[in-house]
Amino acid sequence: MKINLSKQQYTTLLKLLQYGYWVEDSSSLEGASQETFELEQYLLSLAGEFESNQVIHNVEHELYELNEENAKRIQESIAAYEEMVFWDKLAYYMAQKDIKESLDGKANLEEVTHQLIEREKFYHDHFAEHGTAFLKLQK
Secondary structure (H helix, E strand, C coil): CCCCCCHHHHHHHHHHHHHHHHHHHHCCCCCCCHHHHHHHHHHHHHHHHHCCCCEEEECCCCEEEECHHHHHHHHHHHHHHHHHHHHHHHHHHHHHHHHHHHCCCCCCHHHHHHHHHHHHHHHHHHHHHHCCCCCCCCC
16 A cells, blocks of 8 residues: 655654654553554655655664654643643542532532533633642641
């Protein structure tokens, strides 16, 4: 099978490949699989065919990798995603904890969902204004 890509599509594919590689690599103690590594190397090796200057060939290590500028952009995007997920999960878990503590066993799913959404919004607003300045763990 042959897939024809434009230069822009190849660039997008490289970006998505890096995001996927990062997820697989960070979600396992063993890191990314050999299959994923080989696919990454294969796709990066095609940069010349697309006249892409995004990839360099590290001759010393016999690897293809994104050039420094593009690797930095990917890392910045991943860092922004991680930041968003951190605040979103923190607000969700804090709201969930509050709702569980306030349930009397008679609330229906619609009520609980509405309360959870409202409480999450409270935490999102609070964290946007104060960050973690007022968080405190109790023993």
